[in-house]
Amino acid sequence: MITAERKPLDEILALVGDKKKVLVAGCDTCVAICLTGGEKEAEILASELRIKAEQDGREASIEHTAAIRQCEWEYLDMIADKVKDADIVVSMACGIGIQSMAEKFSPALVVPAVNTNMLGMPQEHALWLERCGACGDCVIGETAGICPVVRCSKSLMNGPCGGSHDGKCEVTTPEKEDIDCAWHLIWERLKAQGREELMYVNRPPKNWSKSSSGGPRKMVREEAKPV
Amino acid sequence: MTATEYKAGSNLEKILTEGKFAVTGECGPPKSADGSIIENKAGILKGFVDAVNITDNQTAVVRVCSMVSGYQAQQHGLEAIMQMTCRDRNRLAMQADILGASVLGIKNILCLTGDHMSFGNHPEAKGVHDLDAINLIKMYKDMRDEARFQCGEEMPVAPKLYIGCAENPFGDPFEFRALRLKKKVEAGADFMQTQCIFNIPKFKEWMKEVRAIGLHQEIKILAGLTPLKGVGAAKYMKNFVPGMDVPQEIVDRMSSVEKGPPAHAEGKKLAVEMIKEIAEIEGVAGVHLMAVEWEEAVPEIVEMAGLLPRPAVA
Amino acid sequence: MADADVKVPAAEGEAPEAADEAPKKPVDPNFEPEIIVFACHYCAYAAADLAGSMRLQYPTNIRMIKLPCTGKLEVIHLLKAIESGADGVYAAGCLEGECHYLKGNLWARKRVNHVKDLLAEVGIEPERVEMYNMSSAMGAKFAEVATEFTARIKQLGPNPVKREGVDVHAAAREALGGAAMPDDPAPSAATSEEGHAE
Numbered sequence: 001m002i003t004a005e006r007k008p009l010d011e012i013l014a015l016v017g018d019k020k021k022v023l024v025a026g027c028d029t030c031v032a033i034c035l036t037g038g039e040k041e042a043e044i045l046a047s048e049l050r051i052k053a054e055q056d057g058r059e060a061s062i063e064h065t066a067a068i069r070q071c072e073w074e075y076l077d078m079i080a081d082k083v084k085d086a087d088i089v090v091s092m093a094c095g096i097g098i099q100s101m102a103e104k105f106s107p108a109l110v111v112p113a114v115n116t117n118m119l120g121m122p123q124e125h126a127l128w129l130e131r132c133g134a135c136g137d138c139v140i141g142e143t144a145g146i147c148p149v150v151r152c153s154k155s156l157m158n159g160p161c162g163g164s165h166d167g168k169c170e171v172t173t174p175e176k177e178d179i180d181c182a183w184h185l186i187w188e189r190l191k192a193q194g195r196e197e198l199m200y201v202n203r204p205p206k207n208w209s210k211s212s213s214g215g216p217r218k219m220v221r222e223e224a225k226p227v
Numbered sequence: 228m229t230a231t232e233y234k235a236g237s238n239l240e241k242i243l244t245e246g247k248f249a250v251t252g253e254c255g256p257p258k259s260a261d262g263s264i265i266e267n268k269a270g271i272l273k274g275f276v277d278a279v280n281i282t283d284n285q286t287a288v289v290r291v292c293s294m295v296s297g298y299q300a301q302q303h304g305l306e307a308i309m310q311m312t313c314r315d316r317n318r319l320a321m322q323a324d325i326l327g328a329s330v331l332g333i334k335n336i337l338c339l340t341g342d343h344m345s346f347g348n349h350p351e352a353k354g355v356h357d358l359d360a361i362n363l364i365k366m367y368k369d370m371r372d373e374a375r376f377q378c379g380e381e382m383p384v385a386p387k388l389y390i391g392c393a394e395n396p397f398g399d400p401f402e403f404r405a406l407r408l409k410k411k412v413e414a415g416a417d418f419m420q421t422q423c424i425f426n427i428p429k430f431k432e433w434m435k436e437v438r439a440i441g442l443h444q445e446i447k448i449l450a451g452l453t454p455l456k457g458v459g460a461a462k463y464m465k466n467f468v469p470g471m472d473v474p475q476e477i478v479d480r481m482s483s484v485e486k487g488p489p490a491h492a493e494g495k496k497l498a499v500e501m502i503k504e505i506a507e508i509e510g511v512a513g514v515h516l517m518a519v520e521w522e523e524a525v526p527e528i529v530e531m532a533g534l535l536p537r538p539a540v541a
Numbered sequence: 542m543a544d545a546d547v548k549v550p551a552a553e554g555e556a557p558e559a560a561d562e563a564p565k566k567p568v569d570p571n572f573e574p575e576i577i578v579f580a581c582h583y584c585a586y587a588a589a590d591l592a593g594s595m596r597l598q599y600p601t602n603i604r605m606i607k608l609p610c611t612g613k614l615e616v617i618h619l620l621k622a623i624e625s626g627a628d629g630v631y632a633a634g635c636l637e638g639e640c641h642y643l644k645g646n647l648w649a650r651k652r653v654n655h656v657k658d659l660l661a662e663v664g665i666e667p668e669r670v671e672m673y674n675m676s677s678a679m680g681a682k683f684a685e686v687a688t689e690f691t692a693r694i695k696q697l698g699p700n701p702v703k704r705e706g707v708d709v710h711a712a713a714r715e716a717l718g719g720a721a722m723p724d725d726p727a728p729s730a731a732t733s734e735e736g737h738a739e
Binding site (some may be wrong): 009044050101 | 615616617620621623624659660662663664665677702706
Binding site (some may be wrong): 025038115154155156157158159160162163164165166167170171172181184187199200202203204205206 | 300312314316326340341342343345354356357358359360361362365366394395398399403405406409410414422470517528
């Protein structure tokens with residue numbers, strides 16, 4: 001799913017500035033599942049903002065709401081009245097939802113309360129790990145179901161590099177935790193599958209024009225377009 | 228062998244092709260616009276090594292680019308091995324740079340993945356990694372042998388290159404390492420340098436696997452060595468440098484000697500012993516001395532190891 | 542029945558230290574904090590009853606709300622209690638390892654810790670919320686906690702976002718919705734220092 005993390009409160013406060021009527025808008029799909037921006041979290045942020053406004057002696061009317069999915073026009077219709085009443089919308093949705101709101105309600109002010117960070121998988125409850133790079137040209141059929149674009153720190157097509165040690169990447173997380181070497185994992189699983197020969201193939205350079213590097217992408221389903 | 232049979236005709240290529248034991252050194256460009264540093268380092272190493280690696284933003288720390296420093300080294304009579312990583316440039320820049328290097332007379336190129344940005348002084352930079360080292364080797368080989376750009380277009384004048392790569396005999400997965408070298412050979416690498424070796428028995432094991440698949444006859448293997456200045460350096464390499472295997476005996480040996488000149492002497496002695504042992508291993512075509520910021524140690528080590536004079540080739 | 546000598550487990554709210562590095566505010570002797578206690582039915586509320594039966598004195602500043610389990614508490618309940626003006630809020634649950642619903646009190650502790658972080662973000666002293674654990678037999682503990690916490694809040698002073706005319710207890714109950722259980726009728730007469738019946 002798309003995961004996001006709430007921005008530091010200072011950043012949110014800076015974006016809100018001195019706006020009086022604030023609507024905190026949650027989204028009940030991906031960001032709710034990753035416990036960052038659902039209705040629950042929108043209510044919490046609204047409460048925090050009210051406390052802060054009170055602390056600062058600022059007049060403010062801070063409400064919260066949530067859309068079932070902030071990236072769909074029909075669901076945004078359902079919260080349109082609340083948006084119209086607000087001076088600013090603080091959206092807790094992923095970047096897609098925030099932009100959808102900004103577009104639908106343009107020129108209303110819509111600002112992000114979260115940093116959308118990855119296409120992540122809940123490895124266990126409350127732990128998400130990056131899994132997909134949305135590169136537009138998936139190769140994991142040849143890499144034992146492990147993405148070398150985003151799980152390898154250097155996006156190698158022919159890994160591992162010389163920094164792989166004890167199955168771990170030479171890079172650690174900002175918190176100094178180990179990262180698994182994706183190519184080590186690929187090698188181990190290819191062996192388990194009896195497909196080691198895939199490790200010996202010299203894979204050509206990746207076609208990055210299919211990724212966001214090639215420009216913003218578009219997808220159309222002609223057969224499903226309204227008649 | 229006539230000049231036309233060489234791929235690039237560099238000093239390094241000739242020595243290795245003639246089956247002579249090669250010695251290469253390493254040189255880090257300065258972290259400023261100081262054009263005099265390379266001249267000094269070249270002065271120290273000239274005559275003691277056959278060619279010198281010029282590093283490319285090593286450990287993701289910005290330095291003068293390797294093309295310019297390599298050109299300077301050659302101006303001062305020391306052949307350069309220009310290093311190129313995949314971290315900082317995309318395929319356009321890497322092709323443009325190799326054409327530029329070739330125009331400047333640089334012939335040896337070492338193709339590397341590159342240390343991750345997070346190790347260096349600009350961790351917020353966007354890592355490029357358009358290609359990996361294997362893609363890079365093949366791209367340069369095709370430019371040289373087929374006069375073709377990576378996109379397939381032809382070029383009238385192909386660069387003359389002697390293509391190298393690096394390999395870590397102690398990286399994991401260990402069982403795959405010899406096979407990874409095979410991939411680089413198939414991609415087109417002519418010579419390779421290993422990361423620095425301290426664990427000779429383990430290196431011998433790796434060479435055994437390399438010989439088992441005949442790679443030593445398809446690519447020239449130079450064993451990497453770093454002389455230790457003291458126990459601090461030994462411990463640092465053991466604990467903080469990714470992929471390094473430093474046996475405890477070496478740390479103990481270095482710690483048994485007093486710091487300063489006694490430790491320097493011991494480090495050089497150890498390096499010489501290692502060179503002699505490594506030179507005996509079948510399939511090792513030379514040694515790559517990485518005495519970074521201790522270039523002064525190289526002349527003495529090379530001499531004590533009995534590797535002087537360096538061969539002069541046509 | 543007597544449990545006054547029972548040692549308090551380590552996983553308790555610590556005795557309050559100065560909330561920040563600023564010099565201590567002078568304690569206003571007339572400040573009577575309004576404190577909300579979310580007490581679990583199985584242990585803490587029973588301990589409160591017991592304290593009453595034992596005629597133990599504890600401050601009337603505390604107003605209790607009974608829950609089936611402290612695990613029922615969500616972050617928003619604690620936050621809203623502060624937002625509505627409670628000077629202090631604490632959750633009182635079973636001893637760790639003895640929660641009637643197995644892990645409810647562990648979840649409560651996690652959430653209390655999270656709320657402390659949120660309060661710090663908005664400039665409210667994290668010490669205004671706390672988690673305590675006790676068994677139903679620990680009447681003395683209940684009284685001790687109530688006394689200690691009230692003293693802590695007196696030291697901190699009034700909630701900076703307190704407003705006139707807000708019924709803090711009612712607001713906290715309302716925030717809980719259906720989760721709050723009705724108060725037991727006629728609680729055992731707990732007396733304050735001034736001798737007022739609860």
